[in-house]
Amino acid sequence: MRIHIKNGRVVDPKQGIDVVQDVFIAKGKIVAIGTPPNEFQANRVIDAQSLVVCPGLVDLSVRLREPGLEYKATLESEMAAAVAGGVTSFACPPDTDPPLDEPGLVEMLKHRARNLNQAHVYPVGALTQGLKGERLTEMAELSDAGCVVFGQPDGLLSNLRVLMQAMHYASTFGFSVWLRPQEISLTHHGVAHDGEVATRLGLPTIPVCAETIAISNIILLMKETGVKVHLCRISSAEGLVLIREAKQQGLPVTCDVTINHLHLSDMDIGFFDSNCHLMPPLRGFSDRNALRQGLLDGTIDAVCSDHAPVDEDAKLLPFGQAEIGATGVELLLSLTLKWGAEMRLPLSKTLRKITCDSAPILGIDAGHLSVGSAADLCVFDPEEYWRVSSNSILSQGKNTPFLGMELTGKTKYTLVNGQVVFES
C-alpha cells in the first residue's frame, strides 16, 4: 500500500517541521516528505488541504479493561476509540483483573491487540504480584513477553522496603518504574481535594501532602537505587516544586499530567458531579494553574488521557461511592490543543507533549515523522468543532467531566504502519 498525503500542514515537533507539504508512505514507512521518491505511484491519495498532518499520538495511560473488566469496556471498543482520537501508541496500566503480573496475560493481551490491527499497545507490567505490594513480579520475563515499563498504578506501596527492592531490581535490568505518587495512609477514605469545595460539600478529603510525601519518598529511593522513574498524574503545585528540584539535581525523573487536571479544578465538582470523581482528586484552581505552567516550562513532560471507561451505573451513585475515572482517549488531542491555544503556543510546541516528548518515557521509537520510520500518523482538522456527547464518543465509557462541552480539533485520518485504521 502506497499512500500520498497531499497539501497537509505537516507538523513534526521533533524535527521542528511546520510547513505545508506532501507525505509519501510505502510498505508501512514514511518514504519521503516534500518531493516524492522516484516513480512513486500511490494506491491512495488523501487530500489533507487545511488539515494538520502530525505524528500519531502517544498516550501514556489508556485502560482497555481487559482482561477481566469487559463489562466496562472491551479491547475492541477501546482500541477503536484510541485511533478515533488519533492515538497510535499507548501504554495500558496493569490494573486489570487479574493484574498484568504474568507473562501469559501480557502475551495474550499483545496478541489480541495485534490481531485488531489498530494502535500499538504497550502493557505496563505490574511491579508487584497482584499489585499487592508484597512480592516482586518476574520483571525480566514480563519484559520478554512485551512489557516495556513496570508500575504500581494505585498509589505508593505501603511497604517502602518492598518498593525500594522493586526499584533496585528494575534498575538491574534498566527498566523504568512508573509510580503514581500518593501516600496511602494519608488517603484513607478520601474522595476530594482538601479545600473549600470539600468543606462545603462535606466530602472526605485527600490532602496535598499525600502527594508530596510520596514524591519525596520516591525521590529519596531513586537516589538509593539509581532507577529511572516516571511519576504518573501529578495533581499539585507543591508536588511540581519537588519534581522541578529533582530534575535540577539531574535525577532521571519524568512526570505527566492528565487532560482533566490540566483544565479542571475541584470547583468543577459543582453539585456532586460524579464524573469529576478522579484519582488523584481535582485540586484547587492554583494547583491547576501551576500544572498548566509546569507543562509549559517542561517540569511536566507529557499529557496523558488517563482513559478509564466506567460503566454508566457505576457513576449513578453518590459522589463518594461512584467509581473513579473518566473516559479520555478521544479527548486527548482536543484538550491538549485547548491548553496550547490558551497558553498561546505554536502548534508544534503543543503537539510535542503528546508525541515526541511522551514516546521516550515509554522507551519507544515513535512520535515523529522521520523518513524511514513507521508511518504512524494523525491527520486532524484543527478548526472543526465537535460536542462531547455519548454519541460522539466511541469508547464504551461515556463518563467525562467534559460532557456537553464543545471542543476544537477533530481527527480525520489515523494511520498505523502505513494503514488507514480510522477515517471520518
Place this chain on the structure above:
Amino acid sequence: MNSKNPQLNENGALKHLLTTEGLPISVLLHILDTAESFVGVTERDVKKIPLLRGKSIFNLFFEPSTRTRTTFEIAAKRLSADVINLNIAASSESKGETLLDTVNNLSAMNADMFVVRHSQSGAAHLIAKHARSDIRVINAGDGSHAHPTQALLDMFTIRRYKRDFHNLRVAIIGDILHSRVARSEIHALTTLGVPEVRVIAPKTLLPKMVERLGVHVYHSLEKGLKDIDVLMMLRLQNERMTGANLPSFEEYFKYYGLTPEKLSLARKDAIVMHPGPMNRGVEIDSAVADGKQSVILPQVTFGIAVRMAVMSILAGSQT
C-alpha cells in the same frame, strides 16, 4: 458542570430542599413564617389539617435515625399525608439494589415526596436529579454535607427567643468536620444576616478553609464564648473517638464540654441549643442541658412545625 441551583424551579421557588447553601433569604423567611402558622396547629386538640390529603410521603432512611424520622412522620401526618417508612439500611441496599433503583421502584408506587437520609454526601442531590420531575425531595441528612431542616428549625428557635438575627453573635461548638448540621447552620445564619458566626473546636475537628464559609475560628472555648448570644452544641459521635481525632472523652469534656462555668462566659441571656441526641458529660453537662438557658426541648417541638412548613411549600410548588 451544571451550576444551576437544583433546588429552585425556574421562578426561583423551592422545588426540593437539599441544602441551606445558596437559598435566597426570601425562601428561608418564607419557610420560617409558614412554620409560625403551624405552631398553633401542633398545640391544638385536633392536630390535623388537610393540606396534603391524598399525598404519599416516603421516608427513605438509608441510615438509622429515630428522632428525625419520627418528626418527619408526625409532620406529614398532621398535614394528612400518607406516610410510608422505609428503613433501607436493612433491606434493598444490602441486597445489592442501587440507590436509584430503589428510588425508581418507589416512584412507580406513586410517591409524591421523598424524605431522604443517607450516609453519603450528595445522595439527596443525586435522587433529586434523577427522580421523576413531579417528585419532591427533602434532604434529612446526607453524609457530612447538609441537614437543612435541622438548621431551619434552629433558625426558627433563634428567632423565637432572640427576635432579630442582625445583632447576634452565634457560636457553633464541637465536631464541625463531620457535621452536616454545622454546615447547614452556617449557611442559614450567614444568609439570615447574623453578623458574627464562630466555630469552636480543636483543629482535628475542623475542615480545611472553614473560614471561607464566613465564620471566625476559635480553638479555645473560653475565648470563643465571650459576648455570645446563641450557643449551638454539636453531638460528638462515639465512632469519632476510635480514630485519631481525639485522645479521650474526658479530655474533650475538660476543654470543650459546656459546663455552667463555661456558659457563664457567654452573655447572661444566651440560649443553648443542641440537635440531639445529647452525650451528657461529653459535649454538654447535664446542669446546662436541663438548665434555664437550654432551649433544647422547644427545638424538638418547633422541628415539627418547620417540617410541616417545608412539606407544604414543596407540595405547592410547580415543577
